[in-house]
Amino acid sequence: MKIRESWMSRLFDIMNVTGMIVLIIVMVYPMVYVFSASISNHAMVASGQVLLWPKAVTLAAYERLVFNPDLWISYWNTIRYTVVHTALTLVATSAMAYPLGKKWLPGRRAILLMAAFTMLFSGGLIPTFLIVQKLGLLNSIWAIVLPTLISTWHLFIMRTFFEALPEELEDAGTIDGCGSFQVLLRIVLPLSLPVMATIGLFTAVGQWNAFFDALIYLNDRSMYPLQIMLRNILIAGTNVQGEGDLSHLETLKYAMIMIATLPILCVYPFIQKYFVQGTMIGGIKG
Template identity: 45%
Template sequence: MTHTGFGSKLFDGLNYTLLTLIAVITLYPFWDSLIVSITPLNESIASSIHLYPKTITLEAYQYLWKLDQLWTSYKVSILITVLGTVISMLATTLAAYALSKKDLPGGRVIMFAIVFTMMFSGGIIPNYLVVKQLGMLNSVWAMMIPAAIQTYNLIIMRSFFVSIPESLEESAKIDGCNDFGILMRIVIPLSMPALATISLFYAVSKWNEFFTAVMYITNKDYWPLQLFLRSMLIDNEASFQSGGDSPFLLGQSIKMATIMISTIPVMMIYPFFQRYFVQGVTLGAVKE
């Protein structure tokens, strides 16, 4: 009994130590970015490891604050995150509910075609031509409509809907409820953990939108925040290598301050949804 108790305490100790080490390794890059963003250039380049700031300066943030393009990109990112998540959730929920019905004509074929896209896609050029023909180049719709449904999220949502007892839907039908009423009054209220989880997946994906913006957006008025960040990093590097005296010579401070500005909003929202993660994904993994 004593040996068992010692083994359990030893395991707990090693487990906590390992998890603490992983947490430190995971959080350090963020901490390093924060420290460098408030540290003068000469101090930030003096050491490759930054545990605390010797001198604090907000010059990088003050410079970014005055950039009109930053706030334009912020508005675009907020728009595509909010509206894009709503569009994606609406499309994913309706598609998953329909595909969860075993009596759906051609349901298996449709599901196979959807899963097939996880392994093979049409390619960048066909996607670009489709977006161009639809007239969505240089518009926020190019970052929301083409990728409105992500296959992985659709599969999770469909599996969750399948796990809901059919008896509940049958009872609702007896009471005169149609399919849309069943979805709104029974399925969705029971699926809040999964909906919250998938919503966060979509929101983070939309907030980090970069590749589609590079492909479809050339007008700076429609740049999302991540594309602005890329521009800042490129301009900063070019200015630094040329030895000029522009504000970009704040160097690493500008880079890290821009990264912090684009990261903090997601970090502020994440804790409110994090508790749904395990429950939502686990319930979505129930076998048919």
């Protein structure tokens, strides 16, 4: 027998769908506008004639960027910073989170309290810079990677995930002769792909979009990541070719935003299934 929906339920569905449609429009419109502006005539963009669809389509802005060698140097720097930082973050965070998820670890509570302390208090920018300087890390990839290697928030998320895994699986591995490192590598990590992929994506997106650390620790222009180049165009108003003509600066801004944003957007569809799997596991065990 079919149950009739109440008018309140229908009203809720209508409001929910309407709200989601508005949210989608709010999120999609900026990307559509930026893409349209990047391939439109610079005069029309500067005068505000481009609102949604491109006008007088041209790829001049992309041509000027593609043939600029600084773009590819910055791209390579950003890629290697992101890959190295993400890989080392996953290794270091999992290596710290796994023992902290075990109640038999001596001093476990004290270590967790000290880790939580760093979420509320930090030394600040100047002490951090002095440490990086004294260690001789300035103008190197390690100045970008090491200071933010472990996020306390990600550490607690991964520790909680490890705690939720069945202990019987680890006991079976121990009986088969596996040590703690082998249990982590062969049993725990393969079962932890959802949380590893999630934290890896958050770390990669954060590093891909980061520019402040590079602005502080790097003086060599050949070490600059892509976001520094984007900042110079958007904020400083610097022409990418170093010329005095800034007539195409508006379209260059939008073209640079698209070039800097598109690669990291393409990564998400490959990680999405792990988000769904992680949500299902949390729902079942919660």
